[in-house]
Amino acid sequence: MRYSKDHKSETRARIVENAAIRLRELGSACIGVADLMKDSGLTHGGFYAHFKSREALIEEAFLHAMSSVGERWKKRADAAQAGEELAAIVNGYLTVRHRDDIGGGCMLPALSHEVARGSAKTRKAFVAKLEEAIAVVADAQSHSIDRAAQAQAAATIATMVGSLLLARAAGKGDLSSLILEAGRDAALANSAGARPARKRKPASGN
Amino acid sequence: MRYSKDHKSETRARIVENAAIRLRELGSACIGVADLMKDSGLTHGGFYAHFKSREALIEEAFLHAMSSVGERWKKRADAAQAGEELAAIVNGYLTVRHRDDIGGGCMLPALSHEVARGSAKTRKAFVAKLEEAIAVVADAQSHSIDRAAQAQAAATIATMVGSLLLARAAGKGDLSSLILEAGRDAALANSAGARPARKRKPASGN
DNA sequence: TGTACATCAGTGAACGCGCGTTCACTGATGTAC
DNA sequence: TGTACATCAGTGAACGCGCGTTCACTGATGTAC
Numbered sequence: 001m002r003y004s005k006d007h008k009s010e011t012r013a014r015i016v017e018n019a020a021i022r023l024r025e026l027g028s029a030c031i032g033v034a035d036l037m038k039d040s041g042l043t044h045g046g047f048y049a050h051f052k053s054r055e056a057l058i059e060e061a062f063l064h065a066m067s068s069v070g071e072r073w074k075k076r077a078d079a080a081q082a083g084e085e086l087a088a089i090v091n092g093y094l095t096v097r098h099r100d101d102i103g104g105g106c107m108l109p110a111l112s113h114e115v116a117r118g119s120a121k122t123r124k125a126f127v128a129k130l131e132e133a134i135a136v137v138a139d140a141q142s143h144s145i146d147r148a149a150q151a152q153a154a155a156t157i158a159t160m161v162g163s164l165l166l167a168r169a170a171g172k173g174d175l176s177s178l179i180l181e182a183g184r185d186a187a188l189a190n191s192a193g194a195r196p197a198r199k200r201k202p203a204s205g206n
Numbered sequence: 207m208r209y210s211k212d213h214k215s216e217t218r219a220r221i222v223e224n225a226a227i228r229l230r231e232l233g234s235a236c237i238g239v240a241d242l243m244k245d246s247g248l249t250h251g252g253f254y255a256h257f258k259s260r261e262a263l264i265e266e267a268f269l270h271a272m273s274s275v276g277e278r279w280k281k282r283a284d285a286a287q288a289g290e291e292l293a294a295i296v297n298g299y300l301t302v303r304h305r306d307d308i309g310g311g312c313m314l315p316a317l318s319h320e321v322a323r324g325s326a327k328t329r330k331a332f333v334a335k336l337e338e339a340i341a342v343v344a345d346a347q348s349h350s351i352d353r354a355a356q357a358q359a360a361a362t363i364a365t366m367v368g369s370l371l372l373a374r375a376a377g378k379g380d381l382s383s384l385i386l387e388a389g390r391d392a393a394l395a396n397s398a399g400a401r402p403a404r405k406r407k408p409a410s411g412n
Numbered sequence: 413t414g415t416a417c418a419t420c421a422g423t424g425a426a427c428g429c430g431c432g433t434t435c436a437c438t439g440a441t442g443t444a445c
Numbered sequence: 446t447g448t449a450c451a452t453c454a455g456t457g458a459a460c461g462c463g464c465g466t467t468c469a470c471t472g473a474t475g476t477a478c
Contacts, residue, residue, distance in 0.1 A: 008421065025323065029235035033465060045467085046422045054465060102322065108372070113319060116308065116374035117231065123377050130376060147384075154372070154385045155365060155392030162368025163361070166314065168322035170336060171329050178353075179360045186361030186396065214454065239432060251434085252455045260432065416477085423471070431463090438456070444449090 012050045015040045019061035021103035024110035028058045062115075062122050066107050070132035077140045085140035086156070090187045093160050094180045099167050108133075108157070109165040133157060141190065152190055159187045218256045221246045225267035227309040230316035234264045268321075268328050272313050276338035283346045291346035292362070296393045299366050300386045305373050314339075314363070315371040339363060347396065358396055365393045 018039045022031050033054055034044040051057040073089045080088035092098075098105050108130075115126045138145045138153035163183025170176040224245045228237050239260055240250040257263040279295045286294035298304075304311050314336070321332045344351045344359035369389025376382040 011421080027233055027235065027320075029233065032463090034463095042421095043423055044465085045424060048466070049421065110319060112371045112375035113316060114233075116371075123375065126375055127377065127379075127381055130372065131381065151384055151388035151391070155369065155388040158368030158372055158385065158389050159361060159365045159392065160368065161372060162364030162366070165318045165322075165371070166336065166360070166364055166367060169318035169329065169332055171333065173333075175333055175337065178357055179364065182357035182361040183364050185357070186365065190392065217454080238430090240430095248454095249456055250432085251457060254433070255454065414478105418476080419474080421471105421473095423469105425468090425470105427465105427467080429463105429465090432461095434460080435458090436456105437458100438454105440454095441452080443451080445447105 008050075011040070011042070015042075015047075015050060016057070016060055016064050019057055020065035023058070023061050023065050024105065024107060025103040027114055028062075031058060031061070033057075059119070059122070062111070062118070063125055065111060066125055066129050069106060069108060069129050070136045073133060073140075074136045077136065086137070086190075087188055089137060089140055090156070090160060090184055094163055094167075094184045094187070096172075096177075096180070099164060099176065099180065100172070102168065106161075106164070108161045109168070112161070130157075156187050156190045159183055159190075163187075214256075217246070217248070221248075221253075221256060221263070222266055222270050225263055226271035229264070229267050229271050230311065230313060231309040233320055234268075237264060237267070239263075265325075265328070268317070268324070269331055271317060272331055272335050275312060275314060275335050276342045279339060279346075280342045283342065292343070292396075293394055295343065295346055296362070296366060296390055300369055300373075300390045300393070302378075302383075302386070305370060305382065305386065306378070308374065312367075312370070314367045315374070318367070336363075362393050362396045365389055365396075369393075 015036065019031055019036055022036065022039075031054070033047050036057075037044045037047055047057075051060070073093075076088040076092050077085035093106070102110060111126070115123055134150050134153045134157065135145050137156055138149040141153060141156060142149040160183060163179055163186075167176045167179040167183070170179060221242065225237055225242055228242065228245075237260070239253050242263075243250045243253055253263075257266070279299075282294040282298050283291035299312070308316060317332070321329055340356050340359045340363065341351050343362055344355040347362060348355035348358060366389060369385050369392075373382045373385040373389070376385060
């Protein structure tokens with residue numbers, strides 16, 4: 001066996017990447033050391049040459065799985081024609097392909113629920129990534145990143161994430177398609193004009 | 207020990223209810239027979255007098271956890287003043303209290319991701335409940351349940367679900383509050399007028 | 413150039429703990445007579 | 446009314462499998478001399 005200079009770090013990166021995919025697909029509770037190593041073309045014993053424990057790997061997989069939400073959107077916006085930046089983001093997001101690719105898709109619908117009850121460290125990283133994404137969408141839809149633009153962007157992202165999540169749970173039938181289409185329309189309707197935010201009092205109960 | 211006539215069925219219902227709470231909070235992989243029975247005031251051995259297996263309980267817990275999304279919203283809409291039906295649903299949903307009560311809260315942000323990769327039976331039940339909820343919101347916001355009204359309602363629900371999910375992951379700080387507020391505004395803006403749905407072509411990629 | 417040795421990524425057997433499942437038993441009640 | 450017995454929800458010890466973790470070993474490479 002010939003080992004290149006950074007063979008080990010490549011192996012490690014491969015394990016983390018596979019773990020991130022499983023994490024988005026199945027959640028951290030369904031990541032097993034032996035399965036993961038087999039996916040990566042290795043045997044389970046070698047795992048501890050790379051990670052201190054399963055817990056440590058999972059924390060790292062979370063950080064890896066969260067990378068680049070905003071970046072991906074920014075690339076789409078930059079490649080779009082003037083005035084079509086938001087449409088590029090939204091129409092690239094709410095697709096059948098993305099719906100059917102949980103492991104390789106956006107972390108927001110896949111990880112938010114687990115992050116909500118996770119460690120403070122994980123949540124902090126999540127918040128930073130989400131703020132980045134909000135800034136990208138705010139810029140694309142309002143050419144501004146003040147608080148009102150951020151709020152509007154947050155709502156647009158919520159619509160995108162909620163639509164993708166519900167479309168996935170609905171399967172692959174008519175309802176799923178209806179949700180994707182309605183989500184695209186609603187997310188894009190937000191950009192029509194800089195609508196002033198109306199204040200509303202939340203009611204009690206849930 | 208005195209057993210009332212339907213003591214056993216009450217015990218069983220209590221176990222299922224506790225399982226449904228844990229299911230929304232932690233997911234099915236984190237439901238342990240011993241923990242669950244302890245929560246229900248029993249010892250683990252008695253479990254199999256009520257359920258065939260852990261799997262069978264989890265399936266039942268899913269069905270129980272999914273009940274009454276639409277019903278809860280319908281009650282709120284019915285209790286609201288004319289013209290305020292949608293506001294009653296949205297403002298009752300996107301609250302700090304609901305954000306902080308995952309176990310007792312709506313199943314949509316909590317279970318959608320797991321349903322997406324779950325059994326056909328579970329998904330079928332989910333779809334039925336989601337269609338109910340869409341009909342309730344469509345009626346509240348458009349006084350109609352035709353396809354356009356359903357699409358608009360689906361988008362409103364997606365915004366509600368996405369906002370709650372992201373607000374939970376964001377913790378309890380400013381960002382979380384911003385998301386809740388922006389979600390309320392956006393979900394209610396949908397009802398302003400019966401806006402005709404615009405067709406858009408989805409792009410490739412995700 | 414050749415020999416001996418250090419290095420090190422990866423292997424796979426073994427260990428032990430946790431958890432789902434089983435089962436003989438308990439103790440309280442209702443019922444037959 | 447009293448005695449013997451069937452019933453049955455729940456108990457807790459025990460079992461066995463899966464999985465995280467450890468560890469002695471392998472086999473290929475680079476290096477010292």
